[in-house]
Amino acid sequence: MTAAAAGGARATRRVVVEADGGARGNPGPAGYGAVVRDADSGEVLAERSESIGVATNNVAEYRGLIAGLEAAEEVGAGSVDVRMDSKLVVEQMAGRWQIKHPGLRPLAAQAAGLVRRFGTVTYTWIPRERNRHADALANAAMDLAAGKAPATDRVARAHEVAAQGSTAGSSWEPRPASTATRLLLVRHGETEHTALRRYSGRGDVPLSERGRAQARATAARLAGLAPSVAAVVTSPLSRCTATARLLAEALGDPPVVTEGDLVECDFGEWEGRTFAEVRERWPREMDAWLASPEVAPPGGESFVQVGTRVSRAVAGLLATYPGETVVVVSHVSPLKIALRDALAAGDAFLHRLYLDPAGLSILDSWPDGGVAVRTVNDTAHLAAL
Incomplete structure (x- = not known):
């Protein structure tokens, strides 16, 4: 592939970013998770998960969004559909809600700076059940922040939950x-x-x-x-x-x-x-x-x-x-x-x-x-x- 062709692929690649974050308490031990998928095939292109110490749910959710956008840029995305179960982050980033909390403004500004690097970015609210992969990664990070389990165990469990969620609920096959x-x-x-x-x-x-x-x-x-x-x-x-x-x-x-x-x-x-x-x-x-x-x-x-x-x-x-x-x-x-x-x-x-x-x-x-x-x-x- 020529350099020009590679640049064209980067400009046209469509991805979905699924992101989540939370805290054990509010504030409390916090973490985020983010997944980047190919928009056409659903293939997972990148994952991000990190414990961030003590923070609020909203801060962790914004951190998940930022990590997802950074990962989308790394895989060469030109168009991004952000999907989150945080109504606040989706509505604020879409410009429909004001950002009143001063602690969230720098994070929103950082996310907005990343958004300008893509051709288009859209925001979609989804129920938590449809955000299982990012939610599992975020929970693994929260558990790690709270000192509940070794990181390898928690991340392995997060992948197990995410794998279950990718196929579960889409079949009418009776289960015992x-x-x-x-x-x-x-x-x-x-x-x-x-x-x-x-x-x-x-x-x-x-x-x-x-x-x-x-x-x-x-x-x-x-x-x-x-x-x-x-x-x-x-x-x-x-x-x-x-x-x-x-x-x-x-x-x-x-x-x-x-x-x-x-x-x-x-x-x-x-x-x-x-x-x-x-x-x-x-x-x-x-x-x-x-x-x-x-x-x-x-x-x-x-x-x-x-x-x-x-x-x-x-x-x-x-x-x-x-x-x-x-x-x-x-x-x-x-x-x-x-x-x-x-x-x-x-x-x-x-x-x-x-x-x-x-x-x-x-x-x-x-x-x-x-x-x-x-x-x-x-x-x-x-x-x-």
């Missing part, structure tokens, strides 16, 4: 249920706040009498569905732990395990208020919150932050209980996010799905990364209450 890890997702029973349509986040509101009756009805339903349960894993808040204990009693007393990552979203200043009160007092903040998972209630937690820990919790369950059945007792927000990710749905799903108190959803996951959502918000067992 016996090899799946089954998660029986249960929302806690009703509380006084539930009945009054009040925001219940980190406030420790106990089950009402009706909520306890709902939990017992759910326990009877699960006893018929799951003859063998490895564990009942629950949010630490009492409305969940009380539900979990009633379920465990009906299931032969499997261990009840508390998992902090399953706790409800922190609704900040909205805690304990009715939906109508929040709409009246914080109309602009509520509109922004409904429009973007990156936005948190005043003094609270965004759905992006909740999603980070829910993904971590689900991954931990799949690693700890392979091929077994686990009951997961949690709240509306974490359960919606788990179902959104399993269905590879968009963020609008979070505001369109309704989950009743003591409603049951069933999620199967296979070792090859395949996922099947079998039931969503089943409440037949509550009909007699």
Whole structure:
């Protein structure tokens, strides 16, 4: 190939950059991952992954974008389609959102400088389920930053997950249920706040009498569905732990395990208020919150932050209980996010799905990364209450 021909190939090569980043906490031990693929064949041309010490999720996401663009330049890309599950980075780099945080401006400027080296760059938001390769690399880097495992082990696992994700979910071929890890997702029973349509986040509101009756009805339903349960894993808040204990009693007393990552979203200043009160007092903040998972209630937690820990919790369950059945007792927000990710749905799903108190959803996951959502918000067992 002549030098001119080589230059022409560089100018016309189309690539996809998949990038992600995150932190164990926010801020916390952080890392990023980036993958460059040929746009036509899907072949992986380059990978990047690095632990970056203590940083925020957004900083790590921008670092992943920068690493992906640098790698795209190295493989001779002329046209780049950036795909990320960070709505904030995609919207800011596309020029639709302002960059208000001063700590992100230098990173955005660095990314913009790299963008000018290509003929065209586009930005596309994708659900986390479709960003598994970069997500796995980022998680490997985060684990390394937190000192959880040798780098070789974590990167090997990241490649294993990425390989699974490249083919899983694209086939209708039936998989045997016996090899799946089954998660029986249960929302806690009703509380006084539930009945009054009040925001219940980190406030420790106990089950009402009706909520306890709902939990017992759910326990009877699960006893018929799951003859063998490895564990009942629950949010630490009492409305969940009380539900979990009633379920465990009906299931032969499997261990009840508390998992902090399953706790409800922190609704900040909205805690304990009715939906109508929040709409009246914080109309602009509520509109922004409904429009973007990156936005948190005043003094609270965004759905992006909740999603980070829910993904971590689900991954931990799949690693700890392979091929077994686990009951997961949690709240509306974490359960919606788990179902959104399993269905590879968009963020609008979070505001369109309704989950009743003591409603049951069933999620199967296979070792090859395949996922099947079998039931969503089943409440037949509550009909007699």
